[in-house]
Amino acid sequence: MNGSRRFLASFLPAAALCAVVALAALLFADAYLAQVAFLTGITVILVLGESFAVGNMGQLLMCQAGFYGIGAYVSALLEMHGMPPYLAPAVGITCGAVSGLVVGLAATRIRGHYLAIVTLAIGVIVEELLNNLQGITNGPIGLVGVPTFFGPLNAGNQADYIVVVWGAVIVVLGCLALLRESRFGWFLRAIRDSEAAAESIGLRIGTYQVATVTVAAAVAGLAGALYTNYAGLLVPDLFSYGLSAQILATAVLGGINSFGGAVVSSLVFNGVPQMAQVTAFYQYLIFGVVLIVMMQFAPRGLSQIGVYAVSLARRRLLGWGAGQPNAATVRRP
């Protein structure tokens, strides 16, 4: 397969799924479901950023909620001082990218366990700063009365909100798929698979890591800006370590570096529980238990199960590929 076909193969299925979800939400959603559809879209964006970073870089980022918070607060503050809302996404992306750049530069030489711990710490620092810089963020009470795109969500404007967020999802998907299939993405995976080999062909590992953290952060910042312009209210608790953990968990459950998997797992583990109005308590419990079980038996998540199911169905129903077992189903000796 050449580059553009590979791009389409990773972009189209996930984008089509998003389009179907958005369309279903446009056609059938009442006010509550529209709200769920919007929030799920935000989750998908956050999870996509995390999934891209973890999957291609092979490192865990545990501060997506922090970048999300920075994007949200900065665009909210600027809007409260008169910036028009349609600039918010650009502001969110910029703030996220800048903070990702700072974090990436600080952690250029840190990898593996250490990077996970450092980013966890940075995420908690952001949450603490949002709480403590009371002169700017209004502390734990939060920012009230932030301008929104189309006013409070109601039957009249719910379609606009859904189009904006799911449109953003598809744009993000396209950008990440382009990056993944570009030279940059291949170099990243080379570094992930063997740092020594990648260094020996002249790749600067630190630079690629900084760039990936920046991309993931920019994506989270965009999600923050979109969320602000829907909610109109921000409190630091929204951007806690718990959210970073959930984003990581959703990305892992979907299958690291599988865009389709990321979308499906956001729908299954965030959208559906909200639709069914499951309390946060059960949602958390299901999350934890499913994550533990999945890591034991299918560490590459829903996408691994999907690949397995497809190959099984092919063999059973059509007798295809009987001689060539799928890589995902074979254990290495």
Next chain:
Amino acid sequence: MLAFLSSLFINGLVTGSMFMLVALGVTLFYGVLRIINLAHGDVFMVGAYMAFYAGTYLHLPYWAVVIVTMMGCAVLYPILDLLVFRRLRGSELGPLITSVGLSMALESLVQGIFTANAQAVPSPYLNNLVNIGTVSVPLQSLLMIPLTLVVVAALYVFLRRTRTGLMVRAVAMEPRVSQLMGVRPEYVYGVVFVLAGLLVGLAAATMAPELYVTPTMGVELTVDAYIVVVIGGFGNVEGAIVAAFILGLINSFVSGLGLADWATTIALALLVGFMMVRPSGLVAERLGVRQ
């Protein structure tokens, strides 16, 4: 002024003792199994609820509460290992991700059983004030310091002077070679989980009466434990002991300056700074590497 400073100092020692008991488990996990366990603070939380249950519902005397909690955690941890970590040996980031799930599951399970309301653990020593010079401190807090010293001494003797301790150090240093010498790594891993359980159980039983017990209390403690472990050096027992008291004193004095809100931020900034400048920690030796 002196009274104020010395009360801050004692307070720092007490907090440091708690950090140390929790962080020792984390550093043992890293030193021996090479895993990051982000659910350690949540096991502390479960221990605190064990103490709450034993004290409030079973009406056990306080010394029995301590023993029950320690035993409970020492039994709970190997079970969690079996269910959660056993299949992921050798994976670098797998156990870390799984421990995130474990932390969510433990929090929500405990919330399901005991509700999210804050609970108080009874202790007879909470209202006994002891006067040291001009400072009066609750006996409960003071209890922490000698108990911790005893435990650290016992851990030290165990690691340095017993056969099993030697095995633990051997696996920490060279898992493969120690296998050739007839050490079963799984046995050693079991020992580490029991040890971590005992330590965190003791911390939970002694600190729970002073804190309010809630299902989410563990997260903060996990973060504190990792600050300690980073400053002390990953997998380094001596480093963790020193770093725990440093962090305890920093926390206490920062709060004393009226900046209690900033204590966590400062400690976390310290973590990030250490990681950037000196990732091996204050004392650059791993468990088992030193003779």
